[in-house]
Amino acid sequence: MVGQANTAERRNDALFESLRDLLGDRFSTSAAVREQHGKDESYHAAMPPDGVAFAESTEEVSAIVKLCAQYETPIIAFGTGTSLEGHVAALHGGICIDLSRMNAVLEVNGDDLDCRVQAGVTRKQLNEDLRDQGLFFPIDPGANASLGGMAATRASGTNAVRYGTMRENVLSLTVVLADGRVIRTAQRARKSSAGYDLTRMFVGSEGTLGIITEVALRLYGIPEAMSSAVCSFDSLEGAVNTVILTIQSGIPVARIELLDEPMIDAINRYADFDYPVLPTLFLEFHGSPAGVKEQAESVGAIAGELGGGDFRWTDKAEDRSKLWQARHDAGYAAMALRPGSKMWPTDVCVPISRLAECILETQKDVQASFLIAPIVGHVGDGNFHLTILVDPDDPKDIAEAERLNERLVHRALAMEGTCTGEHGVGSGKIDFLVAEHGEALSVMRAIKLALDPANLMNPGKIIRM
Amino acid sequence: MVGQANTAERRNDALFESLRDLLGDRFSTSAAVREQHGKDESYHAAMPPDGVAFAESTEEVSAIVKLCAQYETPIIAFGTGTSLEGHVAALHGGICIDLSRMNAVLEVNGDDLDCRVQAGVTRKQLNEDLRDQGLFFPIDPGANASLGGMAATRASGTNAVRYGTMRENVLSLTVVLADGRVIRTAQRARKSSAGYDLTRMFVGSEGTLGIITEVALRLYGIPEAMSSAVCSFDSLEGAVNTVILTIQSGIPVARIELLDEPMIDAINRYADFDYPVLPTLFLEFHGSPAGVKEQAESVGAIAGELGGGDFRWTDKAEDRSKLWQARHDAGYAAMALRPGSKMWPTDVCVPISRLAECILETQKDVQASFLIAPIVGHVGDGNFHLTILVDPDDPKDIAEAERLNERLVHRALAMEGTCTGEHGVGSGKIDFLVAEHGEALSVMRAIKLALDPANLMNPGKIIRM
Numbered sequence: 012m013v014g015q016a017n018t019a020e021r022r023n024d025a026l027f028e029s030l031r032d033l034l035g036d037r038f039s040t041s042a043a044v045r046e047q048h049g050k051d052e053s054y055h056a057a058m059p060p061d062g063v064a065f066a067e068s069t070e071e072v073s074a075i076v077k078l079c080a081q082y083e084t085p086i087i088a089f090g091t092g093t094s095l096e097g098h099v100a101a102l103h104g105g106i107c108i109d110l111s112r113m114n115a116v117l118e119v120n121g122d123d124l125d126c127r128v129q130a131g132v133t134r135k136q137l138n139e140d141l142r143d144q145g146l147f148f149p150i151d152p153g154a155n156a157s158l159g160g161m162a163a164t165r166a167s168g169t170n171a172v173r174y175g176t177m178r179e180n181v182l183s184l185t186v187v188l189a190d191g192r193v194i195r196t197a198q199r200a201r202k203s204s205a206g207y208d209l210t211r212m213f214v215g216s217e218g219t220l221g222i223i224t225e226v227a228l229r230l231y232g233i234p235e236a237m238s239s240a241v242c243s244f245d246s247l248e249g250a251v252n253t254v255i256l257t258i259q260s261g262i263p264v265a266r267i268e269l270l271d272e273p274m275i276d277a278i279n280r281y282a283d284f285d286y287p288v289l290p291t292l293f294l295e296f297h298g299s300p301a302g303v304k305e306q307a308e309s310v311g312a313i314a315g316e317l318g319g320g321d322f323r324w325t326d327k328a329e330d331r332s333k334l335w336q337a338r339h340d341a342g343y344a345a346m347a348l349r350p351g352s353k354m355w356p357t358d359v360c361v362p363i364s365r366l367a368e369c370i371l372e373t374q375k376d377v378q379a380s381f382l383i384a385p386i387v388g389h390v391g392d393g394n395f396h397l398t399i400l401v402d403p404d405d406p407k408d409i410a411e412a413e414r415l416n417e418r419l420v421h422r423a424l425a426m427e428g429t430c431t432g433e434h435g436v437g438s439g440k441i442d443f444l445v446a447e448h449g450e451a452l453s454v455m456r457a458i459k460l461a462l463d464p465a466n467l468m469n470p471g472k473i474i475r476m
Numbered sequence: 477m478v479g480q481a482n483t484a485e486r487r488n489d490a491l492f493e494s495l496r497d498l499l500g501d502r503f504s505t506s507a508a509v510r511e512q513h514g515k516d517e518s519y520h521a522a523m524p525p526d527g528v529a530f531a532e533s534t535e536e537v538s539a540i541v542k543l544c545a546q547y548e549t550p551i552i553a554f555g556t557g558t559s560l561e562g563h564v565a566a567l568h569g570g571i572c573i574d575l576s577r578m579n580a581v582l583e584v585n586g587d588d589l590d591c592r593v594q595a596g597v598t599r600k601q602l603n604e605d606l607r608d609q610g611l612f613f614p615i616d617p618g619a620n621a622s623l624g625g626m627a628a629t630r631a632s633g634t635n636a637v638r639y640g641t642m643r644e645n646v647l648s649l650t651v652v653l654a655d656g657r658v659i660r661t662a663q664r665a666r667k668s669s670a671g672y673d674l675t676r677m678f679v680g681s682e683g684t685l686g687i688i689t690e691v692a693l694r695l696y697g698i699p700e701a702m703s704s705a706v707c708s709f710d711s712l713e714g715a716v717n718t719v720i721l722t723i724q725s726g727i728p729v730a731r732i733e734l735l736d737e738p739m740i741d742a743i744n745r746y747a748d749f750d751y752p753v754l755p756t757l758f759l760e761f762h763g764s765p766a767g768v769k770e771q772a773e774s775v776g777a778i779a780g781e782l783g784g785g786d787f788r789w790t791d792k793a794e795d796r797s798k799l800w801q802a803r804h805d806a807g808y809a810a811m812a813l814r815p816g817s818k819m820w821p822t823d824v825c826v827p828i829s830r831l832a833e834c835i836l837e838t839q840k841d842v843q844a845s846f847l848i849a850p851i852v853g854h855v856g857d858g859n860f861h862l863t864i865l866v867d868p869d870d871p872k873d874i875a876e877a878e879r880l881n882e883r884l885v886h887r888a889l890a891m892e893g894t895c896t897g898e899h900g901v902g903s904g905k906i907d908f909l910v911a912e913h914g915e916a917l918s919v920m921r922a923i924k925l926a927l928d929p930a931n932l933m934n935p936g937k938i939i940r941m
Contacts, residue, residue: 122720122829123858165669176667178676179644194916200825201857202641203894204630204680205912206901206938207920211643211676215669232726255587261697261763263728298726301770309764360665364587392666393588429668436671447670451659454927455672461926462919473671 023061026082030064030106033074037065037112048087048107051094052154052342054353054403054412055439058100060087060107067112069185069193069224076222077191079106085470088218090131090160093152095356096437098164098217102471108222110159116140117225125182125199127227130159137228146230149174152433153339159223164435165215169338172258172391173265173297174231176433177214184213185225189463199227212458217435218469220462234297237265238307239331240322242314243289247271247374249318250290251367254390256313258363262306266295267391268338271374274345274385274398281344282337292319292390293338295331341387345398348383355399355412357439359423360432363393369426370395373419382411394432421446436473444473488526491547495529495571498539502530502577513572516559517619517807519818519868519877520904523565525552525572532577534650534658534689541687542656544571550935553683555596555625558617560821561902563629563682567936573687575624581605582690590647590664592692595624602693611695614639617898618804624688629900630680634803637723637856638730638762639696641898642679649678650690654928664692677923682900683934685927699762702730703772704796705787707779708754712736712839714783715755716832719855721778723828727771731760732856733803736839739810739850739863746809747802757784757855758803760796806852810863813848817865820877822904824888825859825897834891838862838884847876859897886911901938909938 030038039045040062049059061084066072079086085105092099101107113129116137120126121144128137135155137148148158152166160166162184167176174180183197196209213220244250247269254267270278270291279286294310296303311322325331337344342354361369370386377384377397388395399415401408420430420443430436430443444452452474459466459474466476495503504510505527514524526549531537544551550570557564566572578594581602585591586609593602600620602613617626617633625631627649632641639645648662661674678685709715712734719732735743735756744751759775761768776787790796802809807819826834835851842849842862853860864880866873885895885908895901895908909917917939924931924939931941 120827120829122724123827124724125827165673167667167669171667175644178667178673179640188919192915192918194914194919196916198889198894198912199827199892200859200888200894200897201828202632202636202643202825202859202897204632204896204898204900205894205905206680206909206917207685207923208630208643208673208676208680209916209919211673212923215671215673220672232724234726259587259589259697261699299770299774302767305764305766360667362585362588362590362664363666364585394665394667423665424663427664429663429665429670431669432665432667433669435669440670444671447663449659450657451661451674452671453657454653454659454674457926458672458677458923461922 022082026078026084027062029078030062030075034064039063048089048092048099048109049101051092051097051099053095054355054401055097055100058102060101061104063107063109065109065112069187072108072187072222072224073191073193075106075108076187076189079467080190080465083465083467085467086222087469088163088222090157091133091155093154093156094160094164094437095434096439098435098437098472100438102438110157110224113224119144121146124230125227126230127225128158130224130226131157133157134161141230145233147233148228148230150177150180158226158228162214162223162226163216163218167389167433169266169268169335169389171389172267173263178211180229181210181214182227182229183210184223186213186221186223188221189468215435217437217472219459219473220468236300236303237295237297237331238303239293239295239325239334240307241286242292242294242319242322243287244291245289245318247290247370248367250292251390253292253314253317253319255363257310258391260309262309264294264306264310264391265297266293268293269388269390269395271386273383274341274387277344277348277385278337278341281340281347284337293334342398345385345400349400351402352400353403355401355416356396356434357399357416357419358394358396358432358434359419359428359430360392360394361423361426361428365426365428366390366393369422372422373397376415376418380411380415382408382415384415392432438471441473441475487547491543491549492527494543495527495540499529504528513554513557513564513574514566516557516562516564518560519820519866520562520565523567525566526569528572528574530574530577534652537573537652537687537689538656538658540571540573541652541654545655545930545932548930548932550932551687552934553628553687555622556598556620558619558621559625559629559902560899561904563900563902563937565903567903575622575689578689584609586611589695590692591695592690593623595689595691596622598622599626606695610698612698613693613695615642615645623691623693627679627688627691628681628683632854632898634731634733634800634854636854637732638728643676645694646675646679647692647694648675649688651678651686651688653686654933680900682902682937684924684938685933701765701768702760702762702796703768704758704760704790704799705772706751707757707759707787708752708785709756710754710783712755712835713832715757716855718757718779718782718784720828722775723856725774727774729759729771729775729856730762731758733758734853734855734860736851738848739806739852742809742813742850743802743806746805746812749802758799807863810850810865814865816867818868820864820866820881821861821899822864822881822884823859823861823897823899824884824893824895825857826888826891826893828858830891830893831855831858834887835860837887841880841883845876845880847873847880849880857897903936906938906940
């Protein structure tokens with residue numbers, strides 16, 4: 012064992028020397044840098060990598076991966092560290108490749124409504140860059156995540172009900188494979204039937220099949236008119252049924268978000284709002300001025316039939332920003348309910364017909380628990396979040412959060428849902444994939460083995476090898 | 477060699493006996509049945525399988541695949557035989573599994589806007605089944621294809637500009653793998669981040685990774701109002717720029733199809749229309765009555781600026797049907813221009829900013845050729861078809877069609893496009909994938925090897941092993 016440890020150390024020494032030769036002071040083994048790169052925004056314990064390589068090009072990522080492959084060392088990609096299921100934790104040590112310096116917008120093709128960016132460009136940076144051209148990229152997971160990270164985790168968020176998720180909005184990817192080869196997954200055409208859909212295979216693969224270094228994305232024209240509204244309901248069913256009827260009627264609502272009573276209470280306190288503490292929908296409409304008006308009237312009529320109050324309108328850009336920032340800060344607002352707590356942010360997605368039932372049963376679980384856990388959800392997709400507030404150092408809290416999370420996941424699976432609608436698997440949901448996928452998990456394992464036979468790409472995430 | 481042939485024959489005999497035991501007279505080796513199953517709707521030569529198995533359940537497909545695997549015999553899935561790139565030709569012999577008897581609509585979930593069907597259900601059958609519930613499935617490749625075949629070939633068609641392709645509209649698949657195991661690729665939830673996107677991996681895999689036996693699909697409410705229009709332009713650029721501006725303006729046009737002069741001439745003759753022989757757009761708008769009116773006015777204004785004439789409106793359901801049936805019959809209309817000819821229907825897809833240039837250069841090629849080849853396209857996606865009319869028995873025709881096709885594909889690739897937007901690879905486009913994908917093709921090969929190591933699933937399609 013001592014001999015093995017020495018061999019591993021010598022191997023690390025040689026790899027570190029090669030990485031310093033390649034990157035100079037852009038390779039760091041300082042404790043602070045490593046600590047920062049082993050941690051996401053959730054309760055998951057930090058697992059620092061052995062070193063952090065700050066790459067500036069696809070070629071550099073390829074060179075780093077080749078060195079790591081040579082020394083049989085795990086490789087973990089890092090964007091902004093805003094994932095929630097332990098995605099960046101170095102469970103088996105290894106080298107973290109930080110892509111944040113790869114932050115160039117490489118091309119914007121206005122006529123084609125597409126662009127290509129380096130993986131480290133964040134969604135807010137891209138949207139600032141696009142604004143002058145009247146374009147925007149809609150996918151918004153809340154955090155100002157990197158687009159490489161958003162592709163790698165198949166991010167979605169509040170706009171998904173209208174614009175889809177990263178699955179629908181990535182046109183192609185540049186990927187460094189486990190042996191350092193570089194591929195482009197597709198041409199720039201809007202659609203193609205030319206072979207297997209490698210783009211979709213890497214979207215959501217969480218760095219376990221390769222490292223995404225460039226992302227080509229669909230863009231949209233900024234709508235002529237945008238309007239947001241808040242509507243309180245006397246029951247959760249009323250709110251959810253309003254969503255179901257809205258979607259069924261083909262009303263192209265841009266955002267339709269549900270907040271339960273504890274969550275609206277948390278947001279009132281955090282953002283200094285005064286919404287009634289009732290099940291509440293936050294809505295947004297995009298379109299022509301007449302179209303937005305018509306959509307709003309149609310949804311208002313549906314809500315009125317189902318116990319919804321009047322819409323409180325927010326038309327000014329700055330008020331809209333404040334509203335949606337408050338929605339994005341839901342996690343922080345929740346944490347403020349229990350000072351000093353961390354969040355265990357779990358999410359599931361079910362067919363929308365089962366959504367009210369799934370949320371009500373979950374609320375019952377939470378009410379019977381000693382932990383606080385507000386609910387907020389992208390209900391147009393059937394997706395909702397339970398933000399369990401825990402003291403990560405208290406084993407009783409962790410055990411109870413685990414229990415609530417497990418019950419939630421099995422409830423969702425029993426309703427033909429999925430164990431995660433948008434947060435991803437990481438290590439946090441890895442044990443639920445057998446129950447969700449059964450035999451199909453063996454196909455995922457076969458793909459992983461085919462592309463990363465030595466299991467060096469973000470090992471311990473999605474699939475146990 | 478004689479010994480080998482005898483061994484192969486003995487193997488076939490044993491397999492045939494087992495298949496007859498399993499299926500009775502639902503296993504056929506008659507010449508007529510085999511001939512019909514070795515042929516698609518294009519110029520590709522018929523390559524009949526050695527036998528045809530008419531399956532009635534996923535379990536039967538699994539049993540057939542297990543037998544074929546045991547006897548190392550190729551397996552080709554067959555839906556309606558309406559593919560266009562030689563997808564169903566038994567290039568290496570083997571057993572064709574005909575799925576047309578698996579034609580049950582298994583569930584329709586109105587609240588969730590989804591359904592699950594057996595692979596042999598055709599799109600028209602499904603839409604007839606859905607009509608009473610006010611729902612429809614929009615993807616329409618022209619032919620009345622089976623939904624399993626449409627998933628397997630990543631079909632799209634005229635509505636893709638608004639509703640996406642099979643890529644966006646398949647929720648999950650039941651698949652029989654090369655060793656006979658059965659998997660379901662995803663739960664019924666609208667979105668998921670729970671592992672690799674197996675659904676998208678099988679969509680477009682053309683039966684080379686497994687046999688799709690059930691398809692879960694997204695559905696849509698039938699729009700309150702639908703209206704179609706035809707608009708002639710004095711130039712092709714004017715028509716294409718109208719499309720670009722329409723898409724950029726975020727107008728949610730449901731269909732926007734371009735026909736060049738030879739194609740509008742062919743359709744006038746075939747369907748007894750009298751449209752001016754000019755570059756022409758067929759359009760369709762879906763939405764609320766006010767929304768449809770607003771969309772139509774906006775597009776009309778754009779077209780007017782760019783050399784478009786007045787819209788000729790078609791609001792009555794039967795007239796709309798006639799218009800779109802004519803569009804769907806474009807291939808037959810083209811063939812009628814040269815009686816006795818077959819079609820070599822090729823398609824490419826380019827970024828829309830390059831579309832006018834790509835079509836104009838292609839028209840020039842065609843004008844300099846001795847063959848007739850009209851153009852029609854789903855121009856909202858940058859996708860168009862060149863329907864080359866050939867006498868398949870004339871080597872000069874075939875050589876010239878090959879030359880036109882090759883030039884078209886390389887033109888599209890040079891414009892960052894793809895060698896096929898929707899027809900797929902089959903055997904017809906197989907030699908272009910190296911030029912399109914480069915190193916990425918080796919990743920497709922690795923996936924194929926991982927899932928079908930003996931290369932029994934539709935061998936000779938997509939990837940040469």
